[in-house]
Amino acid sequence: MKQGIFFTIMIVLAVTACKKTPDFMFQAPLQNVYFDIKPEDSVVYTFAYKPDLGRDTVYLPVKLAGLRADSIRKFGVIVVDTATTARPGVHYEAFKEWYELPADSGVFKLPVILFNTDPSLQTQSVKLTVKLKPGAGLDTSVNKLIRTKVILSAKLEQPDWWTTWPLGAYSRTKHELFMIATGVTSMTKEGLDAPRNLFLTGRLNVMIADPFAWVANNPDKGYVLTQRPDGEYDFYAISNPAKKILVRKVVSSGRFYFVDENDLDIN
Structure with missing residues (x-):
């Protein structure tokens, strides 16, 4: 009799465990993107050795923290005005509203188009500070790694030779x-x-x-x-x-x- 009661209890537990309830379903968090650059580092670019070049592009490495997906996901870029001296249209090309992380990819090269048209760059540098912003399917909660800066100049210094x-x-x-x-x-x-x-x-x-x-x-x-x-x-x-x-x-x-x-x- 006791043995029959034991098996009955086990069957009830097994059936209960197989039922899916909203309270116990796994909810996957949004995946994050971040700059693959140390927080204390800057990307330094100079036109000093390319006087005939009117514009150039540097690429900031953006990486995915999380699982890759079989669909395109988006993220954005914000210029941090309080930490930026570069001017859009003068020192850099304005960013697009959204950038797409390709399907099945965990790496993206963010293009930053820089201009060599301001004569003042020959005597001083300007700073462009940018920050990642969330988009469709992508978050930016890795706070220490979602902000970086580009230092731009065209200044030459007297070489030792x-x-x-x-x-x-x-x-x-x-x-x-x-x-x-x-x-x-x-x-x-x-x-x-x-x-x-x-x-x-x-x-x-x-x-x-x-x-x-x-x-x-x-x-x-x-x-x-x-x-x-x-x-x-x-x-x-x-x-x-x-x-x-x-x-x-x-x-x-x-x-x-x-x-x-x-x-x-x-x-």
């Missing part, structure tokens, strides 16, 4: 002309490299001695000289017309000179 070779007085404009004329961004300080480095120095001297001849003889470089209303000229890359270097004539000599950021003729 500049005074090793006969390059003359340093200016950021002359440094830029050096890179345009030579196609390199640096030289060594080694004596054994003197033949190469003096050759590069000579290419710069040819350029600054006659800007018009240089433009005519180097069409592959993609630079032009256009006259301004005041009779002086602007030197710039066809690919980046917003970034200009002044070329003016000295009446006493009849020669044209590139002009640096200090309004001094470059020799």
Whole structure:
């Protein structure tokens, strides 16, 4: 009799356990996206070594914390105005309303389109701080990792090798002309490299001695000289017309000179 009662109780428990009730159904939380960048780090980008480049794109790595899905899910980006000095349309392209994490994917590269059109970037940097926002099927509750920043500039600094070779007085404009004329961004300080480095120095001297001849003889470089209303000229890359270097004539000599950021003729 006791054995029969025991089996009856077991059957009742088994049937009860098989019934699904709303109180015990597993509710999966939303999946999260976050920046795969340390909170204390910034993405630093400079146009300093690309003077002919009018725009470029950096990609911020966004990752999924959770399970992949067989459908497209969305998240957004917010610019944190209180921690941003960059201006939309001037320093960066405005973000889309939503970005899509592809199906069966746990990684996304968020494109940040940057502009090299503001002359002030040659003397100072600007900051763009962004934050992820929830979208369809994706949350952003990993608080410490949903915010990051991009530091943008186009500022050149005098390199340690500049005074090793006969390059003359340093200016950021002359440094830029050096890179345009030579196609390199640096030289060594080694004596054994003197033949190469003096050759590069000579290419710069040819350029600054006659800007018009240089433009005519180097069409592959993609630079032009256009006259301004005041009779002086602007030197710039066809690919980046917003970034200009002044070329003016000295009446006493009849020669044209590139002009640096200090309004001094470059020799």
